[in-house]
Amino acid sequence: MLPVAETFLSRQGEGGLTGTNSFFIRLSGCNLRCWFCDTPYASWQPTGQRHTVGELVRQAIQASRSGDCRHVVLTGGEPLIFPAVETLCRRLRSEGLHVTIETAGTAWRDLTCDLLSLSPKLSSSGPAPEQHPRWARLHEQRRMPVATMRRLIDAAVDHQVKFVVDRIDETDETLDIVSALGVAPAQVWIMPQGVTAESLDQAAKWLRPWCDRHGFRYCDRMHIRWYGNRPGT
Numbered sequence: 001m002l003p004v005a006e007t008f009l010s011r012q013g014e015g016g017l018t019g020t021n022s023f024f025i026r027l028s029g030c031n032l033r034c035w036f037c038d039t040p041y042a043s044w045q046p047t048g049q050r051h052t053v054g055e056l057v058r059q060a061i062q063a064s065r066s067g068d069c070r071h072v073v074l075t076g077g078e079p080l081i082f083p084a085v086e087t088l089c090r091r092l093r094s095e096g097l098h099v100t101i102e103t104a105g106t107a108w109r110d111l112t113c114d115l116l117s118l119s120p121k122l123s124s125s126g127p128a129p130e131q132h133p134r135w136a137r138l139h140e141q142r143r144m145p146v147a148t149m150r151r152l153i154d155a156a157v158d159h160q161v162k163f164v165v166d167r168i169d170e171t172d173e174t175l176d177i178v179s180a181l182g183v184a185p186a187q188v189w190i191m192p193q194g195v196t197a198e199s200l201d202q203a204a205k206w207l208r209p210w211c212d213r214h215g216f217r218y219c220d221r222m223h224i225r226w227y228g229n230r231p232g233t
């Protein structure tokens with residue numbers, strides 16, 4: 001059984017598969033608490049119901065028939081904190097579906113996905129310690145297990161590493177993590193923190209030139225532009 005906040009058909013809004021019709025399965029619950037989390041209903045206040053792996057696979061197959069989409073995105077919350085995601089991923093792939101996993105990469109799971117979409121969390125992503133002392137401590141302890149992230153990358157067919165950058169002074173830390181993970185600049189995507197088209201446009205002004213200087217890809221968040229930051233999109 002897996003706790004599910006929502007399932008929906010949409011277009012991938014981020015990274016190398018942007019624009020691809022996809023069936024999203026958003027698992028509910030997270031071991032981090034980013035202050036900027038755009039889906040608090042799957043992290044800070046997890047919602048939803050438990051579903052069997054079989055039900056989720058059936059839904060994905062049905063979506064692939066009706067919505068002409070071979071792509072499934074497992075996201076959250078944090079999909080990799082749930083052991084049953086191993087079976088879910090294996091069964092989806094054995095049905096011929098392409099599986100992307102959106103993850104902060106803090107937990108090891110023995111699985112092979114088609115695209116590991118890893119989003120390591122920078123030190124400034126944690127919650128304010130005055131308001132959330134326990135989560136601020138846990139977030140910092142958990143956010144950056146480099147060896148686990150590297151193992152996840154090695155086990156995946158393909159990978160992309162997506163950083164969420166909120167301020168210009170976070171750019172050096174991003175370079176350090178890219179080098180610790182040993183990933184090629186062409187696999188690195190830099191996303192502005194933001195949940196409105198205006199905030200993305202503002203950030204692009206300083207973030208795009210920085211990406212160009214380092215050979216990283218600038219990652220817009222097209223779903224915010226297409227639909228706004230709304231559940232089910």
Ligand SMILES: C[S@@+](CC[C@H](N)C(=O)[O-])C[C@H]1O[C@@H](n2cnc3c(N)ncnc32)[C@H](O)[C@@H]1O
Pocket residue numbers: 030036037038039075076077078079102103104105118119162163164191192193194195
């Ligand atoms: C909600 S997370 C779920 C998967 C996983 N917990 C993670 O953080 O990668 C999905 C994606 O949204 C990104 N994200 C979340 N809140 C964001 C925000 N306010 N601005 C930009 N990206 C954000 C995450 O970094 C991740 O790439």
Ligand SMILES: Nc1nc2[nH]cc(C(=O)O)c2c(=O)[nH]1
Pocket residue numbers: 010011012013014039075076102223233
């Ligand atoms: N359209 C759309 N694309 C996405 N790519 C990654 C998402 C996520 O929340 O993991 C996401 C999402 O929530 N919606």
Ligand code: SF4
Pocket residue numbers: 030031032033034036037038039042043076077078104
């Ligand atoms: S790790 Fe992902 S789901 Fe968890 S709080 Fe951060 S952005 Fe939200």
Ligand SMILES: [Mg+2]
Pocket residue numbers: 038039
């Ligand atoms: Mg999202």
